[in-house]
Amino acid sequence: MIQIENATKTFGQGDSAFTALRDVSVDIAANEFFTLLGPSGCGKTTLLRLIAGFEPPTKGAILLSGSDISRLPPNQRPVNTVFQNYALFPHMSVAQNIAFGLEMLGKPKAEIAKTVDEMLRLVRMEELKDRRTSEISGGQQQRVALARALAPHPQVLLLDEPLSALDLKLRKEMQIELKRLQSETGITFVFVTHDQEEALTMSDRVAVMNAGRILQVGSPRDIYERPSERFVANFIGESNFLDAERIGGDVTLAAGGSFAAAVPEGVPEGKVSVLIRPEHIRVRGGQPEAGELSAKVETVVYSGDATTLHLRLATGEVLKARMANAPDSDAAVPAEGQDAAVSIAPGAVTVLRD
């Protein structure tokens, strides 16, 4: 559907030049819910602007259904945007904002009215349809922006942090609503967020970005369980990074213990860094048996549904372990200062590229 081929975007010239995107290539499939995830300033909005056509790429090309659209103006691309700052027209009412795209496409009046009503119902703004957009709350503005971009039924919808201004409850509802909309309408969604949970729960695939590059593209499970780089692992969820020695698909931790591990491409044999998620670690009090590591419990933090332990390994490395709480689990958790035996679930060790 959308192919981005070696897109580079540099703002300014000479000394003040700033490269916001570096050689980004990615294929987004039709009817996919594709998410760009990354910290502030990593180039998410810039990539959307390239797809929408507000900025030409400095290098590279953008293809839509096989044809190069890099030089098409935004009004000739079947792509609509939900802007990060909403960009609603302040001199028009909510309904007029939603109707704008349809009017520009020259749709008949009756059809416009019908679609606008549908959209108003969808984003639950029927009562406020005659309000000025300056007279509604931030969350309501965000919903109008969504309705306005959806109304012309584009092939691709670009959403730049469309839920960031909503309260938790509405945000969860809109997440489900968006997901439903996307599968019903068959529109390809390119969704930007810096909320990892939102990215994991909503997306078919996620691209993790940092400093103008795409580091990894994959399903939420891939990204979470088999991150290829330390940055990706760190950005999504809690992580333990340990030193290890790799021979083929086997990894021996510096702290002891040998595991079969997933290995991304391009990692040399020898010293590597591995990731173990805290919830993949089991801890019990007492001395380690075969296949377990010995550790000392430093702190125990209770947080409702789980308990997090900070363990000191023989190598001096700190390991976080997260154990789900059950009514009878209290006795099983070792106390602070105790010796403990640590076991790591099979398949929990991932080699990182970094």
Place this chain on the structure above:
Amino acid sequence: MSEATTHRPTYRPGELEAEANAADNRNRWLLSLPALVIIVCAAAGPLLVMVVYSFLTPGDYGNVKWEFSLEGWIGTLVQRDIFDDTLMWADAHLSIFWRSLSLSLITTFLTLIFGVPTAWFIATQPPSRKQFWLFLVTVPFWTNLLVRTIAIQELIRSEGVINLVLLKIGIITEPIQMMFTDFAIGFGMTYVYLPLMVLPVYAAVDKLDFRLVEAAHDLYAGRWTAFRRVILPLIKPGIIAGSILVFVPSLGAYVTPRVLGGGKNLMFGNLIELQFGAGRNWPLGAALSLMLMAAVMVSLIFYVRVTSREQADG
């Protein structure tokens, strides 16, 4: 405020606010007092004098005699023949009024044509250069109006710069008569009032959020439609303010038509001046001034009506 809160420890709900509002209102009156004094002394007072004078009898050497008369007002519309006292329409006044009106409208139109693109250009410059361009636009304000008008005269008179250049390069063989024509007045007024159009339009364009223009393009609007549907409505307040700022003083312009239009091509301002000077008919002058003011008021009210109705419609 603080005094009120210290002596009375308990308040019924709403009382505090009412108290604060009253104090606020008192302060507001006090603060607006200087402006009120100026308005009363400098605007309402002289205006009252004009109204009174327009109903008096002209004195023999200017000034007025304190006898009630409607001659001043009658004189704005009709003329008494010097020999046989028959009345006829004061065509001269009407045609001067008409010329003033049309020249002012043309001036407003021309300042729009030149001013809006200029304002747009300045507002879209990088911030460091904006200041420079704004400075250039306002420079003429720092020079006396008469001096500026005479400078224009230097440009357009028969031996002036424009004619000399055109003669030199052989486009014309005879100098073009530009001085003392309506063209000269329109040209001069456009130049003089251009900054009054550029500045408010600049302020509006500068405030314009260009992301809205992007949103319009994103929703399939081409350049022209985006301009008409999004940009124009948003900068309209600036355009209206500029048009009022140009139109109102144009209608009463005096110096520019006097210098560039000569004695023949009078505008309304000159006609009024004539009554107070050589014409020695102060009541007529006062009545003509009030008519001019009424015309300005009517056009302002019209503007306000149109704009507020549009705002209500959304």
